[in-house]
Amino acid sequence: MTRPAPKERGARPSVCFLYIAQTHQILHSLPIAIALAKGWPEIDVQIATATQEHLDYVRALLAALNVPPIPAHLLRPAWLRRLRLKGASGPPKALMLAANARRLSRYDAIVTPERTTALLRKLGVKDSKLVYTQHGAGDRGGPFEPRLKQFDLVMAAGPKQRDRMLSEGWVTPEHCAMVGYPKFDLIDALPPSPPPVFVQAKPVVLYNPHFHPTLGSWPRWGRQILERFAADERYNLIFAPHIRLFEGAPPGSIEALTPFMGHPRIHLDLGGPAAIDMTYTRAADIYLGDVSSQVYEFLRTPKPCLFLNASNVDWRGDESFHHWLYGPVLDDIEGLTDAVALAQSGHGDYVEAQKRGFAESFDLRETPSSVRAAQAIVDRLPAMKNIVK
Secondary structure, three states, X not given: OOOOOOOOOOXXXXXXXXXXXXXXXXXXXXXXXXXXXXXXXXXXXXXXXXXXHHHHHHHHHHHHHOOOOOOEEEOOOHHHHXXXXXXXXXXOHHXXXXXXXXXXXXXXXXXXXXXXXXXXXXXXXXXXXXXXXXXXXXXXXXXXXXXXXXXXXXXXXXXXXXXXXXHOOOOOHHHEEEXXXXXHHHHHHOOOOOOOOOOOOOOEXXXXXXXXXXXXXXXXXXXXXXXXXXXXXXXXXXXXXXXOOOOOOOHHHOHHHXXXXXXXXXEEOOOOHHHOOOHHHHHOOEEEEOOOOHHHHHOOOOOOEEEEOOOOOOOOOOHHHHHHXXXXXXXXXXXXXXXXXXXXXXXXXXXXXXXXXXXXXXXXXXXXXXXXXXXXXXXXXXXXXXXXX
């Protein structure tokens, strides 16, 4: 049931956790909403989603975590929620923001895991504070961009992310908080999803291509990579690309995937819950990818990695490819599965680099990351200044 419009601002501060993009982003800020609602009952915490699917997913997560319910509602209007452009899994973000700008302006703070919400400033939302939580801790340069300047608070998972945003001038120290990785809190609290079941137990490779049109490996090599693993009996393969690569498309509709459906050693998942809740990064023994930030979730436990330079980029010394220091980098895929075997046997050469990279990416402490992020909201926003935990 859709909630009525939020009340006009009063003595009780209000915070809206906004979801207008892909499902995987929910896991990055929902734990902050939970921590804020549990730790600061003086704050009116609400959730707003652009699709019924997102609302159902949020409610299912809250139920699975056995936490007190948080009021959640759908953004309006209904016809816009149903609109899909170019196969997108949700309605156009800019249109949804424009349609809801006035309602959103009634909140003291709007918390989002994506950057399009910065558009609210141009849509007349001037007094509500905007908080950007990030939705990953990767190295790719795209997320470090001018829209960050529109946010009153930008969170960083660790010193790598924080220092780059500061050095490039996208944030100032007073507008940035290093909080760790709230997604880990949520994943650790959830019952684990069952991993894929293969006919025979073999080392499991996770192939996780990014959606970037040139840096991603799928356009040039993806079909060939699946063919190599289909023909090599040494490995089981999980093909779980970034969910934006085939956004909204079922596997059966993608001609390149048809030969591999039902293969006993290949598991395909283009965006189900297991593709975003770290089921595969925890189940896999070897990571095969390009520029996805999921490699850092995979490296919560140091394991072999192999990277694909499909665009022949000059990556050495480029911080956008820092994660390519955690395993061998291939400039072609001749002998691909043999290269996987070499990455396994030579993993010891990369363990220390992986550990350093993980520590630089995630500032994890005894206090849960989600609690630290909630505290950053309370500390930094004027409407919360009289609230003491």
